[in-house]
Amino acid sequence: MVNLLEVLHKEIMPAEGCTEPIAVAYAVSLAAELVEEEITAIQLFLSGNIIKNAMGVGIPGTGQTGLPIAAALGAVVRRSERKLEILSGLTPEELASAEGLLERKLLEVELKDTPEKLYIEARVHSKNHTATAILVKEHTNVQFLAKDGQRLEPKMDKADCGDPLSLDPEVYSVTLEDIYAFVENTSFEDLRFLLEGAVMNKAISEEGLRGEYGLQVGRKMSQQSALNLFGADVANRIIAATAAASDARMDGSAMPVMTTAGSGNQGIACTMPVIALAELLGKDEETLARAMALSNLITIHVKHYIGRLSPLCGSGIAGGVGAGSGIVYLMGGTLAQIKHSIQNTIASTSGMICDGAKPTCALKISTATNAAIQSATLAMNNISASLNDGVIFEKVEDTIKNMETLVQEGLAATDQAILNIMLSKGASSS
Numbered sequence: 347m348v349n350l351l352e353v354l355h356k357e358i359m360p361a362e363g364c365t366e367p368i369a370v371a372y373a374v375s376l377a378a379e380l381v382e383e384e385i386t387a388i389q390l391f392l393s394g395n396i397i398k399n400a401m402g403v404g405i406p407g408t409g410q411t412g413l414p415i416a417a418a419l420g421a422v423v424r425r426s427e428r429k430l431e432i433l434s435g436l437t438p439e440e441l442a443s444a445e446g447l448l449e450r451k452l453l454e455v456e457l458k459d460t461p462e463k464l465y466i467e468a469r470v471h472s473k474n475h476t477a478t479a480i481l482v483k484e485h486t487n488v489q490f491l492a493k494d495g496q497r498l499e500p501k502m503d504k505a506d507c508g509d510p511l512s513l514d515p516e517v518y519s520v521t522l523e524d525i526y527a528f529v530e531n532t533s534f535e536d537l538r539f540l541l542e543g544a545v546m547n548k549a550i551s552e553e554g555l556r557g558e559y560g561l562q563v564g565r566k567m568s569q570q571s572a573l574n575l576f577g578a579d580v581a582n583r584i585i586a587a588t589a590a591a592s593d594a595r596m597d598g599s600a601m602p603v604m605t606t607a608g609s610g611n612q613g614i615a616c617t618m619p620v621i622a623l624a625e626l627l628g629k630d631e632e633t634l635a636r637a638m639a640l641s642n643l644i645t646i647h648v649k650h651y652i653g654r655l656s657p658l659c660g661s662g663i664a665g666g667v668g669a670g671s672g673i674v675y676l677m678g679g680t681l682a683q684i685k686h687s688i689q690n691t692i693a694s695t696s697g698m699i700c701d702g703a704k705p706t707c708a709l710k711i712s713t714a715t716n717a718a719i720q721s722a723t724l725a726m727n728n729i730s731a732s733l734n735d736g737v738i739f740e741k742v743e744d745t746i747k748n749m750e751t752l753v754q755e756g757l758a759a760t761d762q763a764i765l766n767i768m769l770s771k772g773a774s775s776s
Contacts, residue, residue, distance in 0.1 A: 357608075
């Protein structure tokens with residue numbers, strides 16, 4: 347069985363900015379560091395999901411959106427050791443240099459014909475050298491690194507070894523019972539590191555509530571006025587706090603977030619409702635850490651089946667399922683009631699598609715948070731969706747596995763259709 351503490355350490359990491367464009371910056375930086383000369387061209391070959399998730403999102407410290415500026419910054423900053431925090435501490439001079447690269451039209455982007463959902467290939471050229479970096483399956487998983495055709499061994503740390511989400515079903519034998527037992531029996535000291543994520547994600551939530559980021563979903567929900575139909579009850583305060591974190595992150599806030607399974611929005615979606623409710627209920631640090639371990643692990647568990655990048659909204663579905671589970675735990679619920687919450691949340695959110703990373707992700711996260719609260723409330727009253735309801739099976743594990751069938755068989759062409767629609771906007775406006 348997979349070591350769940352190792353999974354938590356591997357799948358929960360800080361990132362500054364949306365992970366897809368930041369991963370592109372990371373890949374470009376890896377290659378740029380190898381040429382060691384003035385760059386003459388940058389070529390990117392990207393899977394459709396990477397392009398989809400990088401087109402409309404704000405890039406921290408730039409006031410700009412999209413893939414080109416992220417890629418150009420990767421070529422300029424050359425801080426690959428920072429990984430998903432590569433743009434942390436960006437200076438005006440670095441931004442100006444990156445904009446100069448774009449003005450000289452040195453960047454080319456092509457869609458890569460690959461079965462991989464997450465594929466980033468960066469080729470950086472100088473007068474005398476060419477370097478290539480390829481990331482596959484994970485945002486920091488360097489599959490290939492070469493200079494002038496000579497393959498190099500990338501520097502790796504323990505966090506880069508192995509991918510619990512891509513293990514075959516026989517190896518990935520984790521069950522909800524295993525997760526619950528781990529949460530209950532692991533020492534608090536081993537889980538204490540999760541509280542760093544609580545501090546980080548709460549801070550960007552508070553920033554989103556203060557600032558005019560994106561659609562201001564969380565901010566407007568929390569402001570009392572004649573134009574706001576939401577009250578100040580517990581549920582709406584939780585939803586507003588969660589949405590506000592996504593508002594800030596998607597609109598280019600330079601504050602870091604703690605990601606879950608490769609996504610900052612998933613980290614926000616599965617932890618902020620738990621963090622906000624724990625504070626409202628006055629729970630101690632140990633209870634919060636255990637609830638966060640549960641919400642994160644269940645989110646990771648669902649993501650194992652729907653995929654690292656997917657036509658389904660990972661924040662809404664996996665994050666919502668995780669959040670609902672954590673809410674039930676904070677309310678003193680049992681494993682059976684956690685299972686009820688999972689069934690209810692999937693029944694509510696299973697059709698939520700991913701149409702890229704962008705400011706309106708905050709809307710989907712607010713919808714998912716509401717579903718999680720609703721599902722947890724029903725679960726605490728021992729009410730659950732049943733075998734008679736759509737994609738729901740009697741056993742909750744089978745319901746979760748149905749999400750894999752939905753992605754692979756029912757939504758096989760959805761990603762391409764979404765990408766075509768998104769790209770058509772540029773063509774129709776030209």
